[in-house]
Structures are given as C-alpha cells and as structure tokens.
Amino acid sequence: MKKSPLVILLLTVMLDLIGFGIVLPLLPTYAKDLGASPFMIGLIAAIFSIMQFIFSPLWGKLSDKIGRRPVMLISIFVTALSYLIFSQSDTILLLIFARGLSGVGSANIAAAQAYITDVTDSKSRSGAMGMIGAAFGVGFIIGPLVGGLLKHNYGIEMVGYVASALIFFDFILAVFFLPESNKQAKKFHIGMFSGKSEASGSANSSSSSFLKEKITEYVDGLKLTFSSKPLALLMIANYIFTFAIVNMQVASILLWKEYFLASDQEIGYIFAYVGFFSVIVQGGLIRQLIKKLGEHKLFLWGHIFTFAGVFFVPFIPQDTLFTYxxxxxxCFAIGTSLVAPINLSMISLYSYKQKQGQILGLSQSVNSFARIMGPFSGSVLYGMNFHAPYIVAGLLTIIGTFIAFALFKYKIEALEPVAEAESI
Known part of the structure; x- marks a missing residue:
C-alpha cells in the first residue's frame, strides 16, 4: 500500500475543514448584522447541511463512475469559489447562496472515504478513517482561531478571502499530488474540467432514479433497524443527541456575542478550546476508557457530561464566561466526544451481520436530518428566549440518558438474528 496518496488526501481534507472552521463561528452574528430574522439565521446555518445531505451520495456515486480524483478536484474548486462569494456576501440571499454552494463542495466526504477504501487494506482502514475524525478536530482548533482573528482585525471580507485562498491551495496540491485511486472508473481527463460526455451523461441519466432508490433504501433501513429494540433505541438516541447539540450551537454563538459580550476573536478561542479537548478524548483517551468501563457506561456518562455542558450555559453570571x-x-467537550463515536460504534456492534453498511448509512442519514432541523429550532427558540435552546438541549440529553440506561439490559454479543434481518 502506498502511503503518500493517503497523506495527500488527509491533508486536503484537513485544509478543507480549516476553511470551514474559519467561517462557521462567524455566521450567526454576521447574518444577524445583515438583518436576518431567527428563521433566516436557522436557514443560513442549515443550508450547508441540506446541500451536504443531497450531494454527498451523488459525489460518492459519481466517483464510482468517473474516479475519485476528478470528483475531489471539482468539489474542492467549488468550495474555494463559495468562500470567494462569501467574502462579497453583503445581502442575506447572497450569503445563503454562498453557504449552499459551500455545502455542495464540502459534500465530497463520501468520495474521500471511498478513496480511503481504495488505498487501504482491511487492517489499516479503521485507522485511516479515524484520521478523518482527527482532521475534523484540527480544523475546529485552527479554523476558529484564524477566523476570529481575521474578523476582529480585518473584517468579514478578509475571512472569505483567506478561506478561499486556503482551499484553492488545497486544490493546487490535489492537482499535482493526488493520484486516481479507483482503477475501475471510466476515464475522465481534467485539464480545465473537460471530461468524456459518456461518463457525465451516464451520471445524469441515473439522477432521476437516484432519489427513489435512496427513499426505498431509507424505508428498508428503518424497517431493519426497528426490528431490533437496541438498534431502534440507538438510532433514536443518535437523532435526539445530534438535534440537541446543533439546536444550541447557533444559539451559543449569538449568546456569547450578545449576552457575554465576547469578541469574534474570543469566540474563536472558545471553539479552539472545545476542539482541543475533543481531539484529546477522541484521539486516544476514549479507547482506554472503553477497555476499562465498556461502551454502555461511557455512553451513559457521555450523556451526563453533555447535559452539564449544555443546560447551565445561559445561567452563569455575565462576567464568568472564561471561568465557570x-x-x-x-463538560460539553468530554460528553460530545464520548457520545457521538460510541453511538456509532454501538450501532455497528448491534447491527445484523452483512447489514452493517445499510444500517450505518441510515445512521448518517438520521444524523444529517438532525443537522438540518436543529439550526431552525435553535434560532427560533433563541429569538423567543435566550435560555430556551439550552433548556431544550438539556431535556433531550436527559432522554438520551434514560435510553443509555435502557441499553444496559441488551448484551452486545447476544444480538445475531441474521435470518430475521434477511427476511425483512
């Protein structure tokens, strides 16, 4: 196995996520400065996830046809263009368009994961996939720091320019150093994005049936999941936990700015602080804790820590943001770093044999729906009362805690009804 293509891929993913992290913490307050209503702020936050939900499987499927390299190149270029448009977004509509276009480009994660499966064997694949998670953490440490510094000193235009330049550098790296990994794909030559019409035509002709296909897969996945009580509980926990976190993320940025009077630079520090401890927990500590306590106990404690990390935020005195x-x-960093990966791990462990891919795919879809709906809830609730998003998030994590308790009665190794799964 050649390691260099994987290194270049992970570098491009990390640069992409740093660009994402530069812009993300500034969006709600900038949208509000443009006159956006709570609903519109929610839409601006959600449009990125909506486009990712739509285009992620499309990029993945297209990469099977024409290759990983052209899909990665086109999507990275689209992302760089979106940040350039963001730098000039002086209206709400232009800001929505820029964020939607960014979601289209950043949906290349499916192609990136497919690239990893091409260049790794079964033994090294989990580690390589874990590196993508580490790249997310690095992006959320470096990105917000840079974004807050730029916005505070040079204005929002410079934020867009730097993010665009960073992603364009990512594009140049991929052009020169990222080889094609899918040897079975139809040839697709990229000079200035010119390709064989046969490949693109084939992709376009299948797009109409793709939606029906995905709906059928989703319904079948739900039937399969809800045929098992622990799987059903985990999938419900996945949705409500993700919804709770996204529900309060947009509200948190507004709260730090308006109630605690934090500057854009200080908000960047806060994001980097949370990202730093998330990387520590997910980068190795979680494996040791699982060996010592097991998934069930950590899943429970993750929800308890998360409750403490979301519910009490708006109730502390105004001058204690950087103390209490x-x-x-x-608590938030520890809790979320435990719950999210353990939920995914437990879904995999409880899944029917030969059905893991389908069930894990459904889990990603459920997660995406929560990321679409959460920003609307958080923005509207914040507009009503700034305590509301955190109270709702706290209540949802309490429900998750009860689900975690309920899962103790189901032994992981006892769940193997393969025949039942096949009959559904």
Whole structure:
C-alpha cells in the first residue's frame, strides 16, 4: 500500500475543514448584522447541511463512475469559489447562496472515504478513517482561531478571502499530488474540467432514479433497524443527541456575542478550546476508557457530561464566561466526544451481520436530518428566549440518558438474528 496518496488526501481534507472552521463561528452574528430574522439565521446555518445531505451520495456515486480524483478536484474548486462569494456576501440571499454552494463542495466526504477504501487494506482502514475524525478536530482548533482573528482585525471580507485562498491551495496540491485511486472508473481527463460526455451523461441519466432508490433504501433501513429494540433505541438516541447539540450551537454563538459580550476573536478561542479537548478524548483517551468501563457506561456518562455542558450555559453570571463557562464547556467537550463515536460504534456492534453498511448509512442519514432541523429550532427558540435552546438541549440529553440506561439490559454479543434481518 502506498502511503503518500493517503497523506495527500488527509491533508486536503484537513485544509478543507480549516476553511470551514474559519467561517462557521462567524455566521450567526454576521447574518444577524445583515438583518436576518431567527428563521433566516436557522436557514443560513442549515443550508450547508441540506446541500451536504443531497450531494454527498451523488459525489460518492459519481466517483464510482468517473474516479475519485476528478470528483475531489471539482468539489474542492467549488468550495474555494463559495468562500470567494462569501467574502462579497453583503445581502442575506447572497450569503445563503454562498453557504449552499459551500455545502455542495464540502459534500465530497463520501468520495474521500471511498478513496480511503481504495488505498487501504482491511487492517489499516479503521485507522485511516479515524484520521478523518482527527482532521475534523484540527480544523475546529485552527479554523476558529484564524477566523476570529481575521474578523476582529480585518473584517468579514478578509475571512472569505483567506478561506478561499486556503482551499484553492488545497486544490493546487490535489492537482499535482493526488493520484486516481479507483482503477475501475471510466476515464475522465481534467485539464480545465473537460471530461468524456459518456461518463457525465451516464451520471445524469441515473439522477432521476437516484432519489427513489435512496427513499426505498431509507424505508428498508428503518424497517431493519426497528426490528431490533437496541438498534431502534440507538438510532433514536443518535437523532435526539445530534438535534440537541446543533439546536444550541447557533444559539451559543449569538449568546456569547450578545449576552457575554465576547469578541469574534474570543469566540474563536472558545471553539479552539472545545476542539482541543475533543481531539484529546477522541484521539486516544476514549479507547482506554472503553477497555476499562465498556461502551454502555461511557455512553451513559457521555450523556451526563453533555447535559452539564449544555443546560447551565445561559445561567452563569455575565462576567464568568472564561471561568465557570470554560468548566461547563469542558463538560460539553468530554460528553460530545464520548457520545457521538460510541453511538456509532454501538450501532455497528448491534447491527445484523452483512447489514452493517445499510444500517450505518441510515445512521448518517438520521444524523444529517438532525443537522438540518436543529439550526431552525435553535434560532427560533433563541429569538423567543435566550435560555430556551439550552433548556431544550438539556431535556433531550436527559432522554438520551434514560435510553443509555435502557441499553444496559441488551448484551452486545447476544444480538445475531441474521435470518430475521434477511427476511425483512
């Protein structure tokens, strides 16, 4: 196995996520400065996830046809263009368009994961996939720091320019150093994005049936999942936990800015602080804890820590954001870093044999739906009362805690009804 293509791929993913992290913490307050209503702020936050949900499987499927390299190149270029448009977004409609276009480009994660499966064997694949998770953490440490510094000192235009330049550098790296990994794909030559019409035509002709196909897969996946009580509980926990976190993320940025009077630069520090401890937990500590305590106990404690990390945020005194607030956010970083990966791990462990891919795919879809709906809820609730998003998030994590308790009665190794799964 050649390691260099994987290194270049992970570098491009990390640069992409740093660009994402530069812009993300500034969006809600900038949208509000443009006159956006709570609903519109929710839409601006959600449009990225909506486009990712639509285009992620399309990019993945297209990469099977024409190759990973052209899909990665085109999507990276689209992302760089979106940040350039963002730098000039002086109206709400233009800001929505820029974020939607960014979601289209950043949906290349499916193609990136497919690239990893092409260049790794079964033994090294999990580690390589884990590196993508680490790239997310690095992006959320470096990106917000840079974004807050740029916005504070040079304005929103410079934020867009730097993010665009970073992603365009990512594009140049991929052009020169990222080889094609899918040897079975139809040839697709990229000079200035010119390709064989046969490949693109084939992709376009299948697009009409793709939606029906995905709906059928989704319904079948739900039937399969809800035929098992622990799987059903985990899938419900996945949705409500993701919804709870996204529900309060948009509200948090507004709260830090308006109630705690934090600057854009200080908000960047907060994001980097949470990202730093998330990387520590997910980068190795979680494996040791699983060996010592097991998935069930960690899943429970993750929800308890997360409750402490979301519910109490708006109730601390205004001048304690960087004292009591940091302690609460430490709980948030620990809790979310435990719950999300353990939920995915437990879904995999409880899944029917030979059906893991389908069930894990459904889990990603459920997660995406929560990321689409959460920003609307958080923005509207914040507009009603700034305590509301955190109270709702806290209540949802309590429900997740009860689900975690309920899962203790189901032994992981006892769940293997393969024949039942096949009959559904």
């Amino acid at each position: 607030g940091l302690l609460i956010l430490l």
